[in-house]
Amino acid sequence: NTTHFGYKTVAEDQKVQEVAKVFHSVAAKYDVMNDLMSAGLHRAWKLFTIAQAGVRPGFKVLDIAGGTGDLAKAFAKQAGKTGEVWLTDINESMLRVGRDRLLNKGLVTPTMLCNAEKLPFPDNYFDRVSVAFGLRNMTHKDQALAEMRRVLKPGGKLLVLEFSKVIAPLQKPYDVYSFSVLPWLGQRIAGDAESYRYLAESIRMHPDQDTLKGMLEDAGLERVQYFNLTAGVAALHTGIKL
Numbered sequence: 756n757t758t759h760f761g762y763k764t765v766a767e768d769q770k771v772q773e774v775a776k777v778f779h780s781v782a783a784k785y786d787v788m789n790d791l792m793s794a795g796l797h798r799a800w801k802l803f804t805i806a807q808a809g810v811r812p813g814f815k816v817l818d819i820a821g822g823t824g825d826l827a828k829a830f831a832k833q834a835g836k837t838g839e840v841w842l843t844d845i846n847e848s849m850l851r852v853g854r855d856r857l858l859n860k861g862l863v864t865p866t867m868l869c870n871a872e873k874l875p876f877p878d879n880y881f882d883r884v885s886v887a888f889g890l891r892n893m894t895h896k897d898q899a900l901a902e903m904r905r906v907l908k909p910g911g912k913l914l915v916l917e918f919s920k921v922i923a924p925l926q927k928p929y930d931v932y933s934f935s936v937l938p939w940l941g942q943r944i945a946g947d948a949e950s951y952r953y954l955a956e957s958i959r960m961h962p963d964q965d966t967l968k969g970m971l972e973d974a975g976l977e978r979v980q981y982f983n984l985t986a987g988v989a990a991l992h993t994g995i996k997l
């Protein structure tokens with residue numbers, strides 16, 4: 756038992772460190788790589804997520820793993836001066852890029868360096884909690900989802916945007932793209948093939964649509980549903996805390 760526990764701890768520590776290394780290394784080129792790798796599609800997926808969130812003036816919103824701040828920027832505009840939109844991330848380099856981008860747009864948003872698995876916010880606080888392309892990187896996804904539910908108000912909505920499982924006919928070309936083209940692009944544009952190899956691997960390991968739906972339900976969320984985006988390249992899962 757001890758050996759197993761000891762081994763697990765080392766493996767988990769390694770994952771946390773690897774994720775940190777990846778995002779320190781990609782922070783500066785993150786936005787341009789996002790556009791390039793997804794052919795701009797991530798913008799459409801985020802617009803869909805923003806529409807489903809339906810943030811109104813005065814809302815309190817938490818964007819987890821917010822990185823360079825695409826969702827927080829839109830939410831901050833919608834929530835207005837009476838609202839409260841938090842941009843949070845576990846990685847200082849990503850958070851700094853995000854905070855500066857929002858400030859340049861004249862948006863003042865509180866930012867917080869924090870791990871989604873242990874959120875430094877009170878119970879029942881937020882109207883909306885979002886996480887875009889972040890859950891995949893978390894070691895204890897069940898714990899993170901439980902934390903997201905905890906900080907939501909009753910009636911509040913969780914939105915999880917993440918890569919997912921593409922429809923069967925696209926599986927092969929998609930694998931070629933992610934395991935060959937992506938690392939090559941990463942090397943050419945950001946001088947870093949390794950981080951993009953990690954990206955492809957983390958997408959492959961991530962639970963598919965129905966598994967993730969079950970995980971949200973296990974975390975206590977209700978009326979859980981998902982929307983496939985671009986043939987399942989990504990999916991948006993939503994759930995309500997009742």
Ligand code: SAM
Pocket residue numbers: 774778819820821822823824825843844845846849869870871872886887888889892893894
């Ligand atoms: N949400 C942004 C977007 O959609 O463009 C950034 C997504 S980026 C691919 C993933 C982010 O997850 C990184 O900024 C990383 O630092 C963050 N992250 C990874 N593990 C985390 C954790 N346990 N808690 C909070 N953030 C985490």
